[in-house]
Amino acid sequence: MAIITIRENQPTETGFAASLIFEGGEYPINITDPFIPQQEKLLEWYFEEWLTFPISLFLC
Template identity: 95%
Template structure:
């Protein structure tokens, strides 16, 4: 089974630096939050409130559902399309994604400390 690892390295002002690791290749990436706080609040509302009471605010819920797609596409681009060689590795694996494992490895930093 092929493994793709996303390993957090250190926080940055806007997110965190990480490594995208494939068998045979490692690529530096930077991850940032794709949304502004207002968009984050919409997702929070959608996942924490609307799914509990789905009969309310259908138009707002539809906007939130669409934003989930945009959020995911933005993160995908940050991870896999930041480097043409990394994207090439991904394209080779995507033909058999049921045989691919994705690991996300984070760091735990004490409050107020980084690195």
């Protein structure tokens, strides 16, 4: 089984530069946040509120 490693190299203005390492090769990659602030808020609500209390919303 191949082992895949992502190594953070340095921060950038929009995320960070990294290296993707697998099967003996090392490939430079850039990792950025794919979401706009409104999407971040919705995801925050979903993962921090909805998944914790999904039933309580239907009982009200």
